[in-house]
Amino acid sequence: MPAIVAATATPAFAVSAQKPTVTVSTPGMQSPAAGDVTATVQVTDADGTTSAGHVVSFTSPEGVSFSPPTPTTSGSGVATTTMTTTNAWATPGSTITITALSDGASGSAAITQLGANALVSGSGSVTNGTTTTWTPTQLPLVFPSPVTALVSNRQAAYALLENGTVWSVGSNGYGQLGDGTKTDRSTWAVIPSLSNVKQVAAFSAGAYALLGDGSIRSWGTNNLGQLGNGTTTQSSSPTVVSGVTSAVAVAGGGDNGYALLRDGSVVSWGFNYYGQIGNGTVGRDSSTWAVTRPTQVGLDERADSIVAGGTSAYALMRSATIRAWGDNRSGQLGNNSSAEYSSTIVVVGNLSGIKQIAGGGKSAYALSKSGQVFAWGSDSSGALGTGNGNSSKPVRMLSGVSSLTAGAASGYALRSEGTLSVWGSNYQGQLGDGTTTDRATPVTITPSVSVSKLMTSSPTSTTQFLVH
Structure with missing residues (x-):
C-alpha cells in the first residue's frame, strides 16, 4: 500500500502587517494665519528604512489647502507641499491640526497660528x-x-x-x-x-x-x-x-x-x-x-x-x-x-x-x-x-x-x-x-x-x- 505523506511548507517571506510611521511638521510648528508655509512629511517604513514613492494626502480644517495636494516622498522618505491658510483674523496663538496620511498610516500635528488681532x-x-x-x-x-x-x-x-x-x-x-x-x-x-x-x-x-x-x-x-x-x-x-x-x-x-x-x-x-x-x-x-x-x-x-x-x-x-x-x-x-x-x-x-x-x-x-x-x-x-x-x-x-x-x-x-x-x-x-x-x-x-x-x-x- 503506498505511503501517503503530509507536508507543510513554510514560505520564504512573510508580509508584515505593520504600517509605516508618518510625521508632519512646519518650521517651528507655526504658520501665518493667512499665507503660505512649507509642510514637510516624513514617511518611515515599518523596518525603519525610508524610500521613495509613498503618496501622501492631507486632512485639515476648512480654509486650509495644500499644493500639491498629494506629494510623493523622495528617496529619503520626505515629501513637501505648500500649506495655505486663509483665516487672517484667527486668534494669534490658536492652533490648527493637520493630518498627513500615507499607506494606511497617519500622523497629526498642532500648528500654532501667527496672527495679529x-x-x-x-x-x-x-x-x-x-x-x-x-x-x-x-x-x-x-x-x-x-x-x-x-x-x-x-x-x-x-x-x-x-x-x-x-x-x-x-x-x-x-x-x-x-x-x-x-x-x-x-x-x-x-x-x-x-x-x-x-x-x-x-x-x-x-x-x-x-x-x-x-x-x-x-x-x-x-x-x-x-x-x-x-x-x-x-x-x-x-x-x-x-x-x-x-x-x-x-x-x-x-x-x-x-x-x-x-x-x-x-x-x-x-x-x-x-x-x-x-x-x-x-x-x-x-x-x-x-x-x-x-x-x-x-x-x-x-x-x-x-x-x-x-x-x-x-x-x-x-x-x-x-x-x-x-x-x-x-x-x-x-x-x-x-x-x-x-x-x-x-x-x-x-x-x-x-x-x-x-x-x-x-x-x-x-x-x-x-x-x-x-x-x-x-x-x-x-x-x-x-x-x-x-x-x-x-x-x-x-x-x-x-x-x-x-x-x-x-x-x-x-x-x-x-x-x-x-x-x-x-x-x-x-x-x-x-x-x-x-x-x-x-x-x-x-x-x-x-x-x-x-x-x-x-x-x-x-x-x-x-x-x-
Missing part, C-alpha cells in the same frame, strides 16, 4: 517697515499670542502680548528696540530679555515695561535721565528703573517716565526743564535739568491713573478729578492760567466725575463717566477738535464716548455704537479716514472689523492702534 493707521515705517497706511490696516501676521497693548513714538513701536512678552520694530539708533543692538529693524521681533510684562509705555526714543513684580524696565536714549537708572548712559537692552518695586502703572512723556505706585503715589524721572518732575523744582541748565532717579510727585491725594503729555503730566485722582504739572505754554495744564509752567501740582479746571484721561503733545483730554469728552491746551492742527483755537481750560467737544486716547496732536474716541471719532493732525494718515487732511472737528470712521480697545500711543506718536 490689531490694526494700525499712520506711519508704516514705525509699525510694519513698509508704507504709510491711511486707513486702519491689520498689522503683519507674526505674533504667537494675542496683542493686548500697542504703543509707539515717532521712531519705533512696541507690542505687548498676552503671554507677557514685548515685541518691537522700527529705528534703533538709540537702542530703542531693546534688542541689544543699534540696528534698525523693519520686522517685528521679541525683545529677548523681557517676560511677565503687564504694561508698556513709550517716550521720545525708548520705552518702559512694567513687570508683574511691580518693577519697571527701561531702554533707549538716556541723555536726560529718561531711563531712571541713575545714569545718563543710553541702553540698547532693558535696564532697571531705580528703586521702583510696587508700580501698578507706567507712563512715558516726551523725555520723562512716570510710575503710579500701589499706595496711590506717583514718582517721576527724566527731563525737568518745565517742572514736569512735579516736585516743586525746575532745571533750567544742563547741570540740573536731568533727574536720573525716580522722585516723588507732590500730589495732594491718591491717584488712580497717570498719563503724560510732551512736557506735562496728568493724574486722575480717586476723587475722579484731575491734577496736572509741567509745561503750560499752550494752556495744557487746564487751570486757566497763562503761566509758562508749574513745577507744583494744579487742579485741572472744574472737572469732576472723570473716568479716563489722555495726553497729547501739547493738549490733553478727559472722559467723564457720562461719556462726555473735554479737551484743553493747544489746538494746533485741530488737536482740540473744537475748531476754536487754544484753550487754557477744559471745553466739551464730544459725547457718547466709551474710551479715548491721543497721539502727538491727534485725538481718538471709541463711540458707544462701535464707530470711531477722530480729529487733529493727519499728515501721516494717522486718523485713519483715508486722507492726510487735518480735521479741526471730529469725523467718523468705521473700521473693517469690530474694535474692542483703543491703544494709547505716546505724546510723540503719529500712529493710531486698534485692537480687534
Whole structure:
C-alpha cells in the first residue's frame, strides 16, 4: 500500500502587517494665519528604512489647502507641499491640526497660528517697515499670542502680548528696540530679555515695561535721565528703573517716565526743564535739568491713573478729578492760567466725575463717566477738535464716548455704537479716514472689523492702534 505523506511548507517571506510611521511638521510648528508655509512629511517604513514613492494626502480644517495636494516622498522618505491658510483674523496663538496620511498610516500635528488681532493707521515705517497706511490696516501676521497693548513714538513701536512678552520694530539708533543692538529693524521681533510684562509705555526714543513684580524696565536714549537708572548712559537692552518695586502703572512723556505706585503715589524721572518732575523744582541748565532717579510727585491725594503729555503730566485722582504739572505754554495744564509752567501740582479746571484721561503733545483730554469728552491746551492742527483755537481750560467737544486716547496732536474716541471719532493732525494718515487732511472737528470712521480697545500711543506718536 503506498505511503501517503503530509507536508507543510513554510514560505520564504512573510508580509508584515505593520504600517509605516508618518510625521508632519512646519518650521517651528507655526504658520501665518493667512499665507503660505512649507509642510514637510516624513514617511518611515515599518523596518525603519525610508524610500521613495509613498503618496501622501492631507486632512485639515476648512480654509486650509495644500499644493500639491498629494506629494510623493523622495528617496529619503520626505515629501513637501505648500500649506495655505486663509483665516487672517484667527486668534494669534490658536492652533490648527493637520493630518498627513500615507499607506494606511497617519500622523497629526498642532500648528500654532501667527496672527495679529490689531490694526494700525499712520506711519508704516514705525509699525510694519513698509508704507504709510491711511486707513486702519491689520498689522503683519507674526505674533504667537494675542496683542493686548500697542504703543509707539515717532521712531519705533512696541507690542505687548498676552503671554507677557514685548515685541518691537522700527529705528534703533538709540537702542530703542531693546534688542541689544543699534540696528534698525523693519520686522517685528521679541525683545529677548523681557517676560511677565503687564504694561508698556513709550517716550521720545525708548520705552518702559512694567513687570508683574511691580518693577519697571527701561531702554533707549538716556541723555536726560529718561531711563531712571541713575545714569545718563543710553541702553540698547532693558535696564532697571531705580528703586521702583510696587508700580501698578507706567507712563512715558516726551523725555520723562512716570510710575503710579500701589499706595496711590506717583514718582517721576527724566527731563525737568518745565517742572514736569512735579516736585516743586525746575532745571533750567544742563547741570540740573536731568533727574536720573525716580522722585516723588507732590500730589495732594491718591491717584488712580497717570498719563503724560510732551512736557506735562496728568493724574486722575480717586476723587475722579484731575491734577496736572509741567509745561503750560499752550494752556495744557487746564487751570486757566497763562503761566509758562508749574513745577507744583494744579487742579485741572472744574472737572469732576472723570473716568479716563489722555495726553497729547501739547493738549490733553478727559472722559467723564457720562461719556462726555473735554479737551484743553493747544489746538494746533485741530488737536482740540473744537475748531476754536487754544484753550487754557477744559471745553466739551464730544459725547457718547466709551474710551479715548491721543497721539502727538491727534485725538481718538471709541463711540458707544462701535464707530470711531477722530480729529487733529493727519499728515501721516494717522486718523485713519483715508486722507492726510487735518480735521479741526471730529469725523467718523468705521473700521473693517469690530474694535474692542483703543491703544494709547505716546505724546510723540503719529500712529493710531486698534485692537480687534
